[in-house]
Amino acid sequence: MPRSPRARSGELGEILATELVEEHLEFEVPVRRLRYKDGREMALRGDDFVGLKLDAQQTLHFLKGESKSRANLANATISEAREALSRDDGRPTATSLLFVADRLMEGEGERRQMGRLIRNEVSSRAAPPGRTSHMLFTLSGNATPQALLDDLAAADLVRPHLSAHLRIEDHQAFIQACYERALALGND
Numbered sequence: 001m002p003r004s005p006r007a008r009s010g011e012l013g014e015i016l017a018t019e020l021v022e023e024h025l026e027f028e029v030p031v032r033r034l035r036y037k038d039g040r041e042m043a044l045r046g047d048d049f050v051g052l053k054l055d056a057q058q059t060l061h062f063l064k065g066e067s068k069s070r071a072n073l074a075n076a077t078i079s080e081a082r083e084a085l086s087r088d089d090g091r092p093t094a095t096s097l098l099f100v101a102d103r104l105m106e107g108e109g110e111r112r113q114m115g116r117l118i119r120n121e122v123s124s125r126a127a128p129p130g131r132t133s134h135m136l137f138t139l140s141g142n143a144t145p146q147a148l149l150d151d152l153a154a155a156d157l158v159r160p161h162l163s164a165h166l167r168i169e170d171h172q173a174f175i176q177a178c179y180e181r182a183l184a185l186g187n188d
Helices: 005-024 075-086 094-105 109-124 146-154 171-186
Strands: 049-054 060-070 132-140 161-167
Touching (some): 005 049, 005 060, 005 132, 005 171, 049 094, 049 109, 049 132, 060 171, 075 146, 094 109, 132 146, 146 161
Parallel strands (some): 060 132, 132 161
Antiparallel strands (some): 049 060
16 A cells, blocks of 8 residues: 555545446446556556446447545646546547456456457547546545536536545545555454
8 A cells, every 4th residue: 555645645536436436327447456556656557547338239438537636626636637538539548448458358258348348449449529428536625626616617518527526624634544444454
């Protein structure tokens, strides 16, 4: 587990975002990318989280997600997140998709089939904006900044956009407590 407060904050944001997606949206996040990090303080390249779903016609849809966790969420952080979501024509990065596909291809059955579908999408760059939704998840100690609401209102109309803000007033203490409890679990 990471030691620095910044890395812990970022990872906890990604974990909470992933859980929110699976509990409240129609997307699945089949690979928890943080399990595959090279080092405890290193961030993985690519999108913070990638959600997937198949529609009734078995067409693959994506959720490209960006997570930001700050004690005090500011406008610059929200702009940085929107820039990340807009990269690669708004599609999930090939790096992220291939990472997910490779992990799924290690399995069998439906997981392996989903991995194959993802690889096909990457090779043809076929995913149009209408099949890629964007989600910006923020975790902070301050109330939802107006900039987050403005960002969502100004988002392009070619794809669905979602924003979620989780306010935890004692942001830093909460993160520290989460990691202390997680570390204690490893000592049992």
